Amino acid sequence: MFGHSWRAGVNKIEQIKAEKDGLDVDADIARYAELGWQAIQESDVERLKWWGVFMRRHTPGHFMMRIRIPNGITNAAQLRAIAALAQRHGRGILDITTRQQIQLRWIQFxxxxxxxxxxxxxxxxxxxxxxxxxxxxxxxxxxxxTRNELFDASPVARAFTDMFVGDRAYTNLPRKFNVTITGCRENCVHAETQDIALVPATAELGGRTIAGFNVLIGGKNGSGGYRIARPLDVFVRPEEAAEVCSAIVLLFRDHGSRDARNKIRFAFLVEEWGETRVRDTLEARLGRALDRAGADERLPEATNHVGIFRQKDVSLSYVGLAIPVGRVTSEQLKEIARLAVAYGTGEVRLTPDQNVVIPNVPDPKLGNLTAEPLLKVLRYDPSAIMAGLVSCTGIEFCNLAVIETKARALKIAQTLESKIHDGKPVRIHWSGCPAGCGNHTVADIGLLGVKAKVDGQTVDAVDVFVGGSSGPQPTQAVKILENVPCDTLPTVLEGLIRYGEPEKLRRRLRAISTPPLTPSPAASPRERVDDAGRRPLLLKDELPDGAGKALVVNGHEIAVFRCAGTLYALLNQCPHEGGSLAGGAMEGDEVICPLHGYGFNLKTGVCSTDPRLQAKTFPVVAQQGGFVIDA
Known part of the structure; x- marks a missing residue:
C-alpha cells in the first residue's frame, strides 16, 4: 500500500497493516461484542486502536476508549453524553489528555x-x-x-481534521503523527514537540502584511528524547494550511522508514533529508513554490489559560479551571456542562495541560460562577504548584508505563502545597515512560518514570529533568538526578522549587547551545512606513502588554516593548554579545536578553547585570493614531 508492502524483517505492525487496513476492523466490532473480548484476534487488538479502542493488560477484560476533540473545543451536550457513558460503563472516571481529548476507562467490549x-x-x-x-x-x-492571538486558527484545525478522519489515504503512516495548529502568541501548545507545528507569523506579500503560519517540522517526544521541531522556512496563509499539512503527512507516508519502530518517526526522516530536501519535495507534491518564512509572532512567555481572563469582547470573560492531573469524575463533568450552559453559551474548551475552560461568561455572572461549589475543587485560582501539574496515565491503565503517576503526582503536589507558599509559578510534569505523554521534556521540572534498586528491592523511581521548554526559544531539559525513589520526591522537589531558577537555567542553556539558524530574509524585521511615507508606524494596539517586537527604523533594527501600557524602544542588539533583545522576556521594567540573561531597563537602557553596559534607547512618539520611533 502506497509503495510499501510487508516483507520478512519488517516490524509486526507493518504486517498487520498490509493484511487489512485498521479502519476495516469496524466490521468485526459487533461480532467481538457478541463473542466476548477473549475472541479478539491478536492482530485485531492492534487494529482496534484505529477505532480508538485500546485493550489494557492492567485491566483484563476492560478497555480504554479515546475520544477525538479537535482543538479541544467541545460543548455541554457532548460532555453530558460522555459523562453518562462513564457513569454507566466506566466506573465514573475520565481522563483529559495532553492532546485535548477525553479517555473513557473500564469499558467492557x-x-x-x-x-x-x-x-x-x-x-x-x-x-x-x-x-x-x-x-x-x-x-x-x-x-x-483571547486577546493574545494573531488570529483564530481553530477553523484550520477543524478543516484539516475533516480532511483526514475516515480517509484511508491517511491510515497507513509509518508511525504516529502529531500536529498543532495555533494562532495564539502565548505558547500554550508545546509546538516544538510536534511532527508539524503551525505557529503564528506575519509576512510581507504583495505589498501587504499577511497573518498566517510559519511551519515547523520534525519535533517529537518519545524514544530518543525531545527533538525540537525545526523551521521549514515556509509561510502559509490560513486558507492553504490544511492542504500543506496534508501534503507533509503524505510525504511522510510515502518516504518514511518502516523498519524499527523506535526510529521511524517523522523526525528521523527530517534528520536524514534536511529541511531543504523536505521543502523541495513538498513543493513538488503541491506543484507550486511556497512562500518563505515570515516573522514569528509568538511571545517569549507561555501560559496555561487557568484563571479569569477578559475576552476580545470586553463584556465577556473565560474562566480556566485547573483539573489536577487531568482526572475528572462523571459527576464533575456533568457539572462542568451545567455551568457552561448556566453561565456561558454551553461551549467548553480542553487545554493541552489537561485543564478546562468555560468561555463567554458575562461580567454580571462571574461572581456567581466563582461561588459555585465545583470551583472550590476545580479551582480558577489554584496554587502555583497545582496550576502547573500535568501527568500521563501511568501504570494504572497504560501498557507502556513503568510507574504509577496520577495518584502519586496529586499526593506529592498536595504535600508541596502545604509547605511552599511563595506563589512562584512552577510546572511539574510526570511521564510514566519514555513515550513522554506527560510532556516532561518541556517543564520546569520533568519527572520520567523508571525502576530502581533500593536495598535489593525494586521500587518506583524517576529521573529528574529541569529547564525544558518549547516556544520561540526552546531548550532541551537537563537530567540532573537519576533513579530517585518516589518516596523521597517530596523532599527533593521542595528543594528544587525553593531554590531552583528554571528561567535562569534556560538562559544559560541557550547561551551554551548551538547558535540558532540564521533567519531567512522573510523572517527579518521589515521597514514599515505610514500612509504618508513617513517613519515606521506602530499601530496603537499592535503590541499587548508584556510583549516585544523588532522593527527596522531608518536602517536601525529596533526592539519595541509595551510595559504597563507604555511603549519603549531600544536598539535590538544586546551590548554584551549582540543578542536580539526583541526575543527576550520582560521582568518588571527590564527586558532579559535571551542569549546570556543580561537585564536592561526599558526606559534608560542601563544594564542591571553589568552597570558598565547600556542599551541605546529611542523616543516613542504618538502620531497618526499610532506611534513612531524617533531614530
Whole structure:
C-alpha cells in the first residue's frame, strides 16, 4: 500500500497493516461484542486502536476508549453524553489528555458498539486516535477568545481534521503523527514537540502584511528524547494550511522508514533529508513554490489559560479551571456542562495541560460562577504548584508505563502545597515512560518514570529533568538526578522549587547551545512606513502588554516593548554579545536578553547585570493614531 508492502524483517505492525487496513476492523466490532473480548484476534487488538479502542493488560477484560476533540473545543451536550457513558460503563472516571481529548476507562467490549453510536449522536468520534495515524489536532484552548492571538486558527484545525478522519489515504503512516495548529502568541501548545507545528507569523506579500503560519517540522517526544521541531522556512496563509499539512503527512507516508519502530518517526526522516530536501519535495507534491518564512509572532512567555481572563469582547470573560492531573469524575463533568450552559453559551474548551475552560461568561455572572461549589475543587485560582501539574496515565491503565503517576503526582503536589507558599509559578510534569505523554521534556521540572534498586528491592523511581521548554526559544531539559525513589520526591522537589531558577537555567542553556539558524530574509524585521511615507508606524494596539517586537527604523533594527501600557524602544542588539533583545522576556521594567540573561531597563537602557553596559534607547512618539520611533 502506497509503495510499501510487508516483507520478512519488517516490524509486526507493518504486517498487520498490509493484511487489512485498521479502519476495516469496524466490521468485526459487533461480532467481538457478541463473542466476548477473549475472541479478539491478536492482530485485531492492534487494529482496534484505529477505532480508538485500546485493550489494557492492567485491566483484563476492560478497555480504554479515546475520544477525538479537535482543538479541544467541545460543548455541554457532548460532555453530558460522555459523562453518562462513564457513569454507566466506566466506573465514573475520565481522563483529559495532553492532546485535548477525553479517555473513557473500564469499558467492557460488549458495550463498545453502543458507545460508538451514542458518541456519534452528539458529533463525536474515536477514529484514528491511536497507532499510525494523525492524532488529535492540538490548538489554543481559547482560540477566537483571547486577546493574545494573531488570529483564530481553530477553523484550520477543524478543516484539516475533516480532511483526514475516515480517509484511508491517511491510515497507513509509518508511525504516529502529531500536529498543532495555533494562532495564539502565548505558547500554550508545546509546538516544538510536534511532527508539524503551525505557529503564528506575519509576512510581507504583495505589498501587504499577511497573518498566517510559519511551519515547523520534525519535533517529537518519545524514544530518543525531545527533538525540537525545526523551521521549514515556509509561510502559509490560513486558507492553504490544511492542504500543506496534508501534503507533509503524505510525504511522510510515502518516504518514511518502516523498519524499527523506535526510529521511524517523522523526525528521523527530517534528520536524514534536511529541511531543504523536505521543502523541495513538498513543493513538488503541491506543484507550486511556497512562500518563505515570515516573522514569528509568538511571545517569549507561555501560559496555561487557568484563571479569569477578559475576552476580545470586553463584556465577556473565560474562566480556566485547573483539573489536577487531568482526572475528572462523571459527576464533575456533568457539572462542568451545567455551568457552561448556566453561565456561558454551553461551549467548553480542553487545554493541552489537561485543564478546562468555560468561555463567554458575562461580567454580571462571574461572581456567581466563582461561588459555585465545583470551583472550590476545580479551582480558577489554584496554587502555583497545582496550576502547573500535568501527568500521563501511568501504570494504572497504560501498557507502556513503568510507574504509577496520577495518584502519586496529586499526593506529592498536595504535600508541596502545604509547605511552599511563595506563589512562584512552577510546572511539574510526570511521564510514566519514555513515550513522554506527560510532556516532561518541556517543564520546569520533568519527572520520567523508571525502576530502581533500593536495598535489593525494586521500587518506583524517576529521573529528574529541569529547564525544558518549547516556544520561540526552546531548550532541551537537563537530567540532573537519576533513579530517585518516589518516596523521597517530596523532599527533593521542595528543594528544587525553593531554590531552583528554571528561567535562569534556560538562559544559560541557550547561551551554551548551538547558535540558532540564521533567519531567512522573510523572517527579518521589515521597514514599515505610514500612509504618508513617513517613519515606521506602530499601530496603537499592535503590541499587548508584556510583549516585544523588532522593527527596522531608518536602517536601525529596533526592539519595541509595551510595559504597563507604555511603549519603549531600544536598539535590538544586546551590548554584551549582540543578542536580539526583541526575543527576550520582560521582568518588571527590564527586558532579559535571551542569549546570556543580561537585564536592561526599558526606559534608560542601563544594564542591571553589568552597570558598565547600556542599551541605546529611542523616543516613542504618538502620531497618526499610532506611534513612531524617533531614530
Amino acid at each position: 460488549e458495550h463498545v458498539p453502543s458507545i460508538l453510536s451514542e458518541l456519534g449522536a452528539v458529533g463525536l468520534v474515536t477514529l484514528q486516535t491511536g497507532m499510525d495515524n494523525i492524532r488529535n489536532i492540538v490548538g489554543c484552548a481559547v482560540a477566537g477568545l
